[in-house]
Amino acid sequence: MIRPIFTLLFLLTGFSLAQAQTDAIAQRRAIMKGVGQANADVGKIAKGEAPFDLAKVKALLSASQEASAKMPGLFPDNSKTGDTAALPKVWQTKADFDARWKKLGEDAAALQIAITDQASFKAKMSDFGKNCGGCHEGYRQKN
Amino acid sequence: MRMVKWSAAFVLVIAIGLAAFVLITAPRALSDQRLTVLKTPGNAQRGEGIFNAGGCASCHATPEQEDRTVLGGGLELASAFGTFVVPNISSHPQDGIGLWQARDLANAMLEGVSPRSEHYYPAFPYAAYTHAKIEDIADLMAYLRTLPAVEGKTVSHRLSFPFNIRVLIGGWKFLFFNRTPVQDDPTHSAQWNRGRYLVEALGHCAECHSPRNALGGIIAAQRFAGGPDPEGKGWVPNLTQHEKGLKDWSIADIEDVLASGSTPEGDYVGGSMAKVVRNSAQLSKEDREAMADYIKSLAPIEGPVRPPRPAF
Numbered sequence: 001m002i003r004p005i006f007t008l009l010f011l012l013t014g015f016s017l018a019q020a021q022t023d024a025i026a027q028r029r030a031i032m033k034g035v036g037q038a039n040a041d042v043g044k045i046a047k048g049e050a051p052f053d054l055a056k057v058k059a060l061l062s063a064s065q066e067a068s069a070k071m072p073g074l075f076p077d078n079s080k081t082g083d084t085a086a087l088p089k090v091w092q093t094k095a096d097f098d099a100r101w102k103k104l105g106e107d108a109a110a111l112q113i114a115i116t117d118q119a120s121f122k123a124k125m126s127d128f129g130k131n132c133g134g135c136h137e138g139y140r141q142k143n
Numbered sequence: 144m145r146m147v148k149w150s151a152a153f154v155l156v157i158a159i160g161l162a163a164f165v166l167i168t169a170p171r172a173l174s175d176q177r178l179t180v181l182k183t184p185g186n187a188q189r190g191e192g193i194f195n196a197g198g199c200a201s202c203h204a205t206p207e208q209e210d211r212t213v214l215g216g217g218l219e220l221a222s223a224f225g226t227f228v229v230p231n232i233s234s235h236p237q238d239g240i241g242l243w244q245a246r247d248l249a250n251a252m253l254e255g256v257s258p259r260s261e262h263y264y265p266a267f268p269y270a271a272y273t274h275a276k277i278e279d280i281a282d283l284m285a286y287l288r289t290l291p292a293v294e295g296k297t298v299s300h301r302l303s304f305p306f307n308i309r310v311l312i313g314g315w316k317f318l319f320f321n322r323t324p325v326q327d328d329p330t331h332s333a334q335w336n337r338g339r340y341l342v343e344a345l346g347h348c349a350e351c352h353s354p355r356n357a358l359g360g361i362i363a364a365q366r367f368a369g370g371p372d373p374e375g376k377g378w379v380p381n382l383t384q385h386e387k388g389l390k391d392w393s394i395a396d397i398e399d400v401l402a403s404g405s406t407p408e409g410d411y412v413g414g415s416m417a418k419v420v421r422n423s424a425q426l427s428k429e430d431r432e433a434m435a436d437y438i439k440s441l442a443p444i445e446g447p448v449r450p451p452r453p454a455f
Binding site: 035036037038039040041042043047085087129132133134136137139140141142 | 372376377378380395399403404405407408409410411412413414415417418420
């Protein structure tokens with residue numbers, strides 16, 4: 001009697017561990033996808049393919065602030081492999097990685113105040129993307 | 144007795160074969176005639192543009208620091224044959240290439256041959272640079288001379304046998320090294336031709352964006368169609384007009400990714416492509432547009448099949 005129970009418990013813990021790991025990957029990818037979509041809208045505005053829309057700019061900044069708060073906690077040690085494009089460097093220099101999230105949030109917060117219209121958008125937005133590209137350079141490689 | 148005769152014949156055949164191999168594949172330097180252009184000193188300012196278009200800093204800049212002109216080398220490039228350690232090409236006289244003449248750089252970039260008349264490994268992308276104009280190399284040399292001297296020789300490559308034998312690179316060159324110059328194609332615009340020169344001769348985009356065979360040669364029929372990352376992890380995307388490639392990207396989208404790294408999906412390129420963008424961001428917008436124009440003209444080719452991603 002005791003054996004099947006053990007087996008069951010064993011299977012359950014094993015399953016939930018695997019679950020936690022795929023959850024972290026799925027969650028962080030979903031957050032980044034959301035930021036990406038918001039950024040695609042803003043990219044169209046920057047390229048002149050879409051009219052200026054302050055709400056869309058704010059949506060990107062808010063999504064970035066949310067990512068800044070949640071992302072550092074979504075890279076547990078057991079989520080290094082799987083359906084993820086995160087590079088091993090995330091876990092090797094985690095302090096630098098986390099500092100980049102912090103900076104993304106701070107820059108987004110500052111721009112929430114600074115950007116009020118098209119002129120301030122044009123003047124202030126261009127460097128924001130360096131946060132994204134700079135982090136992807138060391139920590140992300142598409143697979 | 145018969146055994147001895149046979150083995151003697153065998154040794155002879157091998158010896159003749161080896162001699163022929165060495166003769167056919169011997170490193171050959173540029174002819175003096177081609178080198179005459181290099182008599183006039185290059186223009187360092189133009190050379191900076193060649194340096195950016197050629198992406199030299201991606202490999203030669205000292206890792207873990209931001210300055211793209213500190214060319215101390217030391218970056219390790221993993222490959223199926225072992226690890227290459229990128230050399231110091233700063234103006235340091237002993238540890239770098241401070242004593243080099245323009246002809247040495249021309250031989251290195253156009254022929255893949257060192258001042259000591261040895262073959263270079265094609266991890267140094269001279270298979271692309273060979274198409275560069277020799278005047279551009281003179282300008283590049285003039286620019287490299289203005290950059291700081293960085294002390295410290297880099298360690299040797301760590302390659303497995305037999306890839307650690309440089310003479311064998313001659314065989315690779317014999318099979319895959321195509322020196323045919325990129326000539327302007329009058330059926331296309333000046334912008335497209337400029338773009339082709341920047342992409343093919345300097346930007347060496349196909350070196351990463353093409354699948355390779357077991358000997359490390361690019362599979363010609365699938366040039367630019369993407370493939371597994373030669374450095375191990377990941378997949379390099381298809382740049383042709385195939386639906387799995389850049390069919391949905393406009394010329395402006397391609398120009399934008401080369402300027403800022405941002406893609407039309409709102410993503411930012413990562414990994415080795417982010418380093419490429421650091422270089423292309425320094426080019427003029429016209430040059431990036433020319434490159435985009437050429438890339439947008441690549442006929443659709445289906446790339447190798449991407450393996451399924453692991454579930455976890």
